[in-house]
Amino acid sequence: MRGMAMSKIGILTGGGDCPGLNAVIRAVVKGSLYGYGGKIIGFNNGFKGLVENDAWLIHEEAVSGILPRGGTILGTTNRDNPFRFEIKGEDGRVRYEDCSREAIRHIERWKLEGLIVVGGDGSLALAHRFSMMGVPVIGIPKTIDNDLLATEVTFGFDTAAATATDAIDKIHTTAESHHRAMVVEVMGRNAGWIALQGGMAGGGDIILIPELPFCYEVVTAAIRRRRDRGKKFSIIVVAEGAYPEGGKPCYQEVISGARRLGGIGPAVAREIELRTAMESRATVLGHLQRGGTPSSFDRVLATRFGVEAVKLAHNNRWNRMVCLQAGEITSVPLKKAIAGTKRINPEGRQVKAALAVGTSFGQNL
Numbered sequence: 001m002r003g004m005a006m007s008k009i010g011i012l013t014g015g016g017d018c019p020g021l022n023a024v025i026r027a028v029v030k031g032s033l034y035g036y037g038g039k040i041i042g043f044n045n046g047f048k049g050l051v052e053n054d055a056w057l058i059h060e061e062a063v064s065g066i067l068p069r070g071g072t073i074l075g076t077t078n079r080d081n082p083f084r085f086e087i088k089g090e091d092g093r094v095r096y097e098d099c100s101r102e103a104i105r106h107i108e109r110w111k112l113e114g115l116i117v118v119g120g121d122g123s124l125a126l127a128h129r130f131s132m133m134g135v136p137v138i139g140i141p142k143t144i145d146n147d148l149l150a151t152e153v154t155f156g157f158d159t160a161a162a163t164a165t166d167a168i169d170k171i172h173t174t175a176e177s178h179h180r181a182m183v184v185e186v187m188g189r190n191a192g193w194i195a196l197q198g199g200m201a202g203g204g205d206i207i208l209i210p211e212l213p214f215c216y217e218v219v220t221a222a223i224r225r226r227r228d229r230g231k232k233f234s235i236i237v238v239a240e241g242a243y244p245e246g247g248k249p250c251y252q253e254v255i256s257g258a259r260r261l262g263g264i265g266p267a268v269a270r271e272i273e274l275r276t277a278m279e280s281r282a283t284v285l286g287h288l289q290r291g292g293t294p295s296s297f298d299r300v301l302a303t304r305f306g307v308e309a310v311k312l313a314h315n316n317r318w319n320r321m322v323c324l325q326a327g328e329i330t331s332v333p334l335k336k337a338i339a340g341t342k343r344i345n346p347e348g349r350q351v352k353a354a355l356a357v358g359t360s361f362g363q364n365l
């Protein structure tokens, strides 16, 4: 940042959407305007908009009323990579090109001081690559998966976990009426945060997470133990990335694009029915967890992240990611933030608390 007031900063939202993205855009636009008299240029559809120069000046009116809205007014994509950008030729053939220089030219053409990238690990890794090429960048962590290393929590996670809890509550009543084993599959990629949080809050009897490959024998023993104690139903919450010991995660059949996790819920339900003769059903929550109005926690966290990102830019502290540590908003170098993913520690306090109230993780712990 040079001079007294900052002139213009770009923003894009990349990767899978999550509740709170609009709250963060609003915070960046208002925080910049009210605090520093700065303007914000929004790129549509993540890095795709940066490559194609699909951008606009986000006026204050455009962010009015968007705080409670799910999704992102900028749009997003979890496929487009400027360093390997998909280009469809006139003959319909697809080829891949490095369009990063073009993207940088667009940043220069808009005379931007730098770029705020709101994203998960994929988008933040791209942001880091641009920073290595000299683009001043600030990262803001978002994802329902809560799997980013440098922040205690990402916005979007609280709302997704609340959606999972609400679904588990609903599944509970029908499980009880029909005396069934009900399996609820939640998202989270290779981390079990939504399963653990939603599963504990919803009183799941068995929680299966990718960090602890499970044994079917232990799962069915837990169900039998409940039956012996007169509990005629069981709730099993399974993270999409969970898998049995010696097995592999389940992937959906995809027509196009990258491999997607999914299908472990129905597989677990089938196995339980086979092994216990107890009627079982599976519900896959899917993208419901990404939608809807953000919780108050996510609205506030997104707002605080947005305001901090603007402050960092104004203070010329680029190439950092804002984060929450010990309840305080702070920042870390972007490079450090993308150095790995945050997964559940099976020895950690939250798992211990779940075990203490009789929750099974499908393992003899």
Ligand code: F6P
Residues within 6 Å of the ligand: 016, 078, 120, 143, 144, 145, 187, 188, 189, 240, 260, 261, 290
């Ligand atoms: O990263 C967020 C997430 O919702 C994951 O939990 C899930 O595995 C993935 O995105 C689904 O992606 P898509 O929207 O491409 O189906």
